[in-house]
Amino acid sequence: MTTLKYSRQREAIKDFLAGRKDHPTADTVYTNMRGQFPNISLGTVYRNLALLSEIGEIAKISTGEGAERFDGNPVDHYHFVCTGCHSVSDLEMPEIAHINILAGQNFDGEIKGHVAYFYGLCGDCARKQKASHAKKSKQDTIFQKIR
Amino acid sequence: MTTLKYSRQREAIKDFLAGRKDHPTADTVYTNMRGQFPNISLGTVYRNLALLSEIGEIAKISTGEGAERFDGNPVDHYHFVCTGCHSVSDLEMPEIAHINILAGQNFDGEIKGHVAYFYGLCGDCARKQKASHAKKSKQDTIFQKIR
DNA sequence: TTAATAACAATAATTATTACTGTTTTATTA
DNA sequence: TAATAAAACAGTAATAATTATTGTTATTAA
Known part of the structure; x- marks a missing residue:
């Protein structure tokens, strides 16, 4: 059992997705995050995307072609x-x-x-x-x- | 425009899938094919699975978790x-x-x-x-x- | 039976993703 | 407010799945 701690990177990723209508891949999220966080790591992006979709704040979309995509709307x-x-x-x-x-x-x-x-x-x-x-x-x- | 030539490996892959009710991954197909073709290459399996599903003789199943799966029933x-x-x-x-x-x-x-x-x-x-x-x-x- | 080329085995390379390691941030408590 | 514990981080290495390359073999048509 583990506790969730706040992170600026995670919030930024969530906000970024919330503002998009398309459904970006991890790599697109990464590229865009580098504007705010020049040193952000791709691993951080993957980890937070996985975490956010586990707790149901975003949704993962597997189309079966190419990389996974993510949706800021979890409904x-x-x-x-x-x-x-x-x-x-x-x-x-x-x-x-x-x-x-x-x-x-x-x-x-x-x-x-x-x-x-x-x-x-x-x-x-x-x-x-x-x-x-x-x-x-x-x-x-x-x-x-x-x- | 290219023509299709017969291949024993391709037929065997198709037959193998037709005889299965589960939906094997490329790797499972590969492992099983090695019984008949000890030197078959994993690339050959991938190429033929892609080809067979392009021409609609098998179906590709993307569950979004783990590797792609294949179904011998294309209907x-x-x-x-x-x-x-x-x-x-x-x-x-x-x-x-x-x-x-x-x-x-x-x-x-x-x-x-x-x-x-x-x-x-x-x-x-x-x-x-x-x-x-x-x-x-x-x-x-x-x-x-x-x- | 030869010639053209699809398909092959072997292997290298690529893509997407996950794991590891030492450092930094966050949250709790003294 | 300072000290502590642990979550999260950046950087990087490693893995898994898949695709591409290369030289050789099998299939088909002439």
């Missing part, structure tokens, strides 16, 4: 991952907690919750793809991918 | 991750594709799909916890966690 909500630019954004959508019940229907253990990531193209990437579609459609039929 | 379905023993198992549950619609309601881009991981305690871990609950409940009240 449960869903995320969208763009397969084009790899950005991660929040989704405003109704709770779908009922899917835990569905999941538990034919299951032996105890379902306590779920995480879900929606994927597709973000607004910007969707528009870019449409714009370039006309040009490329001919090429696509000639050089079709085999795999 | 969309949901997974359960036990927070006790970290095992990953399949869930038999109805499709919940409608949540893509919900997710797209207030969203600018195009939602193409989702992945979801349910978590909690598997049957074995749930029973173990119940069994040890009586003994530990007193201790828990004395040594309560602060963080």
Whole structure:
């Protein structure tokens, strides 16, 4: 059993995340922290991100591609991952907690919750793809991918 | 544009995964493959796992804890991750594709799909916890966690 | 059967993350 | 307010997972 002591670095990391809408990686947090704390260590960033998410003051986001990301908003909500630019954004959508019940229907253990990531193209990437579609459609039929 | 050539190693990896109900990591696949191919390289395993999941013959599972896992069954379905023993198992549950619609309601881009991981305690871990609950409940009240 | 190249084994390199060590900060108490 | 204990730190080393490189072998098409 251990006690938590205040640290300026930890507070700064929490504040930094609270002020961001994207969902930065540990490395991005580190780079930005160096403005306020030129000597901050990457290990300090990792340690505090782990600690803050353990105590539920931030949330860890594992998209399955690239490094872990962190969200200053610890309240449960869903995320969208763009397969084009790899950005991660929040989704405003109704709770779908009922899917835990569905999941538990034919299951032996105890379902306590779920995480879900929606994927597709973000607004910007969707528009870019449409714009370039006309040009490329001919090429696509000639050089079709085999795999 | 590149063409796919047959390889015994790739077939063996695919067959191995098809015969498993758990969802092995690259390293587990590697260890098992060495029975058939004593000189197989870990790089070969990684390359073929990536290739097979790109062409949709297997599925990659990113639980967010530990290494990537692979599923010989590429048909969309949901997974359960036990927070006790970290095992990953399949869930038999109805499709919940409608949540893509919900997710797209207030969203600018195009939602193409989702992945979801349910978590909690598997049957074995749930029973173990119940069994040890009586003994530990007193201790828990004395040594309560602060963080 | 040869020629082109995908796939291989072996290994080096990279990326993301965690652990260690000696020093500094914070919080408690004399 | 000064002394003490321990959490947190910076700096750095180490680890785990994965990807890239290189020279060789296997597969496929001509």
